[in-house]
Amino acid sequence: MALLELDGVSKAFGSLKAVDGVSFKVEAGEIFGIAGPNGSGKSTLFNVITGIPFGPDRGTVRFDGTEIQGWRGHRIARLGLARTFQRETSFDGLTVFENALMGSSFGAASQPAAAAREAAAEALEFVGLGAENFGRPAGELSVFQRKCLMLATAIAMKPRMLLLDEPASSLTKPEIDSSIELIRRTAARGITILLIEHVLTFLMSLSQHLLVLNQGTVLALGEPRAVISDARVVEAYLGTRRAAA
Numbered sequence: 001m002a003l004l005e006l007d008g009v010s011k012a013f014g015s016l017k018a019v020d021g022v023s024f025k026v027e028a029g030e031i032f033g034i035a036g037p038n039g040s041g042k043s044t045l046f047n048v049i050t051g052i053p054f055g056p057d058r059g060t061v062r063f064d065g066t067e068i069q070g071w072r073g074h075r076i077a078r079l080g081l082a083r084t085f086q087r088e089t090s091f092d093g094l095t096v097f098e099n100a101l102m103g104s105s106f107g108a109a110s111q112p113a114a115a116a117r118e119a120a121a122e123a124l125e126f127v128g129l130g131a132e133n134f135g136r137p138a139g140e141l142s143v144f145q146r147k148c149l150m151l152a153t154a155i156a157m158k159p160r161m162l163l164l165d166e167p168a169s170s171l172t173k174p175e176i177d178s179s180i181e182l183i184r185r186t187a188a189r190g191i192t193i194l195l196i197e198h199v200l201t202f203l204m205s206l207s208q209h210l211l212v213l214n215q216g217t218v219l220a221l222g223e224p225r226a227v228i229s230d231a232r233v234v235e236a237y238l239g240t241r242r243a244a245a
């Protein structure tokens, strides 16, 4: 059984069909990539899967066999489905450690406070934000460090699946390389990953399956090399590759 399964999922804003009848499956343990031109519905798809901030209008979303469409975001997160955002998102007035602690305390609310602190520290060390950063206000961090903090906060929740929305945006080439390595190591922890990215080389080097969205619908889905040579994908997406990458 797939860990995540979407069947005919749709979301409209007025007359605009942002996500229109999307179906796909993600197997446990894989890195599954999602590409598509600007405005093709990628972030809206993440929103409707996670319920943050809204669910789908139609269709079913199954996580580990449980139908979760229409559930509130916090309930979906507690089931083991965490996400990051396109823009670095943190509580800037809180310290690095307090941010990660929000994740670990929320993810396993029943665990003792000491275990939550341990999970927060481990996640921060894992992303490269060592103890010397724990007391720094999150607002002081660089863009790359803030992305690492957002990832650490999600990992501290101990999710089974992580949805990463454009983790490479606004990063330099060496930071993108570090980010690829970090996502590989995150998957090696046993966390299934659904990854939105504009930078195709990023998706190609990480994903076992690639889905391309166009105008809210699935244009192509399959093995990444076959997908990027699909003529419809070349026309809809690769024409903008240089500008996007």
Ligand SMILES: Nc1ncnc2c1ncn2[C@@H]1O[C@H](COP(=O)(O)OP(=O)(O)OP(=O)(O)O)[C@@H](O)[C@H]1O
Residues within 6 Å of the ligand: 013, 016, 018, 036, 037, 038, 039, 040, 041, 042, 043, 044, 045
């Ligand atoms: N809350 C909203 N209200 C109205 N329209 C929206 C809303 N969110 C997204 N849209 C519209 O839905 C379409 C899909 O947007 P979405 O952000 O999902 O695309 P995307 O593929 O993630 O784009 P990008 O690559 O630029 O981030 C766009 O036309 C966008 O303007």
